[in-house]
Amino acid sequence: MPLAQQIGNAREVADVxxxxxxxxxxxxxxxxxxxxxxxxxxxxxxxxxxxxxxxPDQPRMCIGHKPFRDTTVAWEDCDRxxxxxxxxxxxxxxxxxxxxxxxxxxxxxxQGELDAAVVKHLQQPNELYLAxxxxxxxxxxxxxxxxxxxxLIEQGAWLARVVGTATDGFAVRSIEDRVTVAAGLPQxxxxxxxxxxxxxxxxxxxxxxxxxxxxxxxxxxxxxSGDDRLTSMKVDWRNPQADEPMWQHLHPYxxxxxxxxxxxxxxxxxxxxxxxxRPGGPDHFVFDxxxxxxxxxxxxxxxxxxxxxxxxxx
Numbered sequence: 389m390p391l392a393q394q395i396g397n398a399r400e401v402a403d404v405x406x407x408x409x410x411x412x413x414x415x416x417x418x419x420x421x422x423x424x425x426x427x428x429x430x431x432x433x434x435x436x437x438x439x440x441x442x443x444p445d446q447p448r449m450c451i452g453h454k455p456f457r458d459t460t461v462a463w464e465d466c467d468r469x470x471x472x473x474x475x476x477x478x479x480x481x482x483x484x485x486x487x488x489x490x491x492x493x494x495x496x497x498x499q500g501e502l503d504a505a506v507v508k509h510l511q512q513p514n515e516l517y518l519a520x521x522x523x524x525x526x527x528x529x530x531x532x533x534x535x536x537x538x539x540l541i542e543q544g545a546w547l548a549r550v551v552g553t554a555t556d557g558f559a560v561r562s563i564e565d566r567v568t569v570a571a572g573l574p575q576x577x578x579x580x581x582x583x584x585x586x587x588x589x590x591x592x593x594x595x596x597x598x599x600x601x602x603x604x605x606x607x608x609x610x611x612x613s614g615d616d617r618l619t620s621m622k623v624d625w626r627n628p629q630a631d632e633p634m635w636q637h638l639h640p641y642x643x644x645x646x647x648x649x650x651x652x653x654x655x656x657x658x659x660x661x662x663x664x665x666r667p668g669g670p671d672h673f674v675f676d677x678x679x680x681x682x683x684x685x686x687x688x689x690x691x692x693x694x695x696x697x698x699x700x701x702x
Contacts, residue, residue, distance in 0.1 A: 403687040405438065407680050408451040409463070410660055412541050417657045420463065428452070428465050437653040437667055439692065440685035442646060448682040453480035456487035456505055475682045495561040510557030516564060516610075516618075517625075518573075518602050519545035520595040522585030525577045526602055528567045530560045540625060544582050544659020547595045547630075550623040551606045559617035563610060571605045579676050583661055586638050586674050592630070629656065634672055638663065641673035642696050646683050651692040671697055 408428055409420040417433035450466040453476060468477035476484065490497075490506045499507050512532045519540060520526050531539040533553075540548050554560035567573050607620045629635065634655070641664065643650065655663040655672060662677040 405440070405685045405687065406449050406682060407677070407685070408449075408465070408682065410657065410662075410677055412538050415538070415541075419654075422449075422465065425467075428463065433654050433662070434656055435653065438685055438687065439651045439689065440687050441649045441690050442683050442685055443648070446684050446686075448475065449684065450477040450480055451475050451682045453483045455483070456503075470682060475678075491557075495558045495565070512557065514554045514557045514560035515550050516552035516554065516560055516567075516606070517548050517550045518599050518606065519543060519577075520547040520599050521577050521582050522546045522589040522595070523581045524585070524590045524594060524598060525581050526573065526595075526598050527577050528564055528573045528575055528602075528606070530554075530557070530564050532557075537625065541627070542659060543577075544661055545625075546585075546627050546658075547592065547599060548625040549599050549603060550621055550625070551603050552610050553619050553621055555617040559615060563613060563615070563618055566609055566613065567606055570609060571602070573602060573606075579660065579678070582659060583640070583674060583676065586635070586658060586661055587640055589636070627658070629658065632656075634663065638672050638674045639697055641675040643693055644679075645675055646679045648693045649690045666692075666695065671695075 404424055406422045407419055408422060410433070411418050411420060411430065418430040419433050419436060420428045421431050422428045448470050450468050450470045452464050452466040454463055455461055464480075466477055466480050468479065470477050471481060474481065486503075487506070490502050491509070502510075509532075514530050515533050515536055517529050517531065517536065517540070518526055519529055521544065529539070529543070536550070552560075552563065554563070564575065568575055603622065610618050610620045635658075645652070651666055652664045653667045655665060657663065657677065660677045661674055663672050663674050665672050
């Protein structure tokens with residue numbers, strides 16, 4: 389059943405919006421939004437205002453997927469129902485899983501076993517980085533050089549350091565795994581830790597000290613690897629929004645954004661942790677935008693659910 393018809397069954401005369409993703413391709417956060425079942429369009433996250441109602445009886449919509457093979461299409465919309473308790477249908481989930489599996493395990497396989505698009509991607513020079521988040525967590529990661537800054541912003545990093553370069557993606561993934569196995573540094577940080585850090589941030593100086601500690605250990609592993617495809621380096625990065633005063637006064641959003649009635653104006657984001665407020669209100673709240681992915685937002689003038697901000701958070 390087409391997306392517009394599925395939504396129409398819930399409420400015949402209503403404007404409906406579905407957020408299917410978030411992109412930082414321009415350096416600023418943009419939402420991918422489908423309106424009344426039409427193809428997705430990109431809209432600026434900053435200033436995006438929506439007064440809506442939703443609930444558990446409204447079926448989620450598949451958010452689509454990003455094609456990994458050479459194509460002029462940046463994103464493929466999908467009208468199929470998502471998997472149970474999921475955000476993508478079986479077809480879109482399979483496409484995402486195939487790319488992720490081949491990319492992250494490419495250095496353990498023969499190139500002939502990989503899709504040509506993955507091989508082409510991994511033939512580019514890559515960089516190894518350490519990313520710190522505001523709760524104090526540090527992770528190791530990799531990226532092609534042109535996408536590194538965007539990648540850090542997408543992940544919601546607060547501080548970061550490029551600690552090595554590699555001639556290709558195969559070499560960089562090998563050393564990334566070695567850092568995880570030998571030094572115990574993870575390759576991911578949960579959204580729950582990222583949100584907790586934004587609500588109760590640790591000082592930047594503490595984050596930098598953690599990065600310094602891990603830098604020494606990673607450089608030892610690079611220099612001891614005997615791999616001439618790898619070179620140690622040290623280049624620091626800081627989130628462009630880090631000096632905004634707003635980041636020091638965030639509250640967790642006290643409601644479930646995927647259920648009930650809400651009146652929200654989005655302000656900005658750190659990764660997919662989005663900052664919102666009631667239009668004209670003084671308080672800034674933060675929540676995981678992914679909770680809204682694929683949720684039909686039925687627009688209207690219903691009274692939003694009451695917000696209860698804990699005094700201890702002020």
